[in-house]
Amino acid sequence: xxxxxxxxxxxxxxxxxxxxxxxxxxxxxxxxxxxxxxxxxxxxxxxxxxxxxxxxxxxxxxxxxxxxxxxxxxxxxxxxxxxxxxxxxxxxxxxxxxxxxxxxxxxxxxxxxxxxxxxxxxxxxxxxxxxxxxxxxxxxxxxxxxxxxxxxxxxxxxxxxxxxxxxxxxxxxxxxxxxxxxxxxx
Numbered sequence: 001x002x003x004x005x006x007x008x009x010x011x012x013x014x015x016x017x018x019x020x021x022x023x024x025x026x027x028x029x030x031x032x033x034x035x036x037x038x039x040x041x042x043x044x045x046x047x048x049x050x051x052x053x054x055x056x057x058x059x060x061x062x063x064x065x066x067x068x069x070x071x072x073x074x075x076x077x078x079x080x081x082x083x084x085x086x087x088x089x090x091x092x093x094x095x096x097x098x099x100x101x102x103x104x105x106x107x108x109x110x111x112x113x114x115x116x117x118x119x120x121x122x123x124x125x126x127x128x129x130x131x132x133x134x135x136x137x138x139x140x141x142x143x144x145x146x147x148x149x150x151x152x153x154x155x156x157x158x159x160x161x162x163x164x165x166x167x168x169x170x171x172x173x174x175x176x177x178x179x180x181x182x183x184x185x186x
Contacts, residue, residue: 013130016163
């Protein structure tokens with residue numbers, strides 16, 4: 001696939017089924033992530049892969065986090081939390097590793113990790129892999145972070161859900177450039 005085609009036509013694919021990306025496809029996903037802009041070459045990211053039965057354990061971690069936050073959580077809410085990681089055959093947790101640096105502020109490092117996630121999404125689209133970037137409460141929950149082994153200087157940027165698109169991809173909307181671009185004349 002041409003690079004511009006991937007950039008202009010990538011869409012989120014929320015309905016994902018087996019199979020997950022194979023080993024060769026995954027290698028390309030991670031290689032694309034490692035090409036993200038990286039001021040200072042700090043490589044302020046790391047990735048966790050979650051698949052198979054680990055998705056069920058992740059669902060239990062989500063349910064525990066919900067119970068810690070809300071001891072009155074309904075059985076329906078707990079069931080929904082348990083089911084979240086089961087929405088795709090493979091999840092990649094994108095984690096920003098923020099490091100003290102005199103010239104590279106924390107915000108740039110977090111953005112770099114976000115660019116790594118975006119690179120993975122583009123590489124997935126280019127390979128015909130369905131993918132969607134999700135966050136939500138479980139991306140910012142301290143109990144989840146602890147359960148995933150995050151250090152104090154780390155934060156979840158994204159849960160990338162990857163698999164095979166259940167249905168045909170929707171078309172990317174055409175946006176009016178003038179709504180977002182304007183000249184500055186000083």
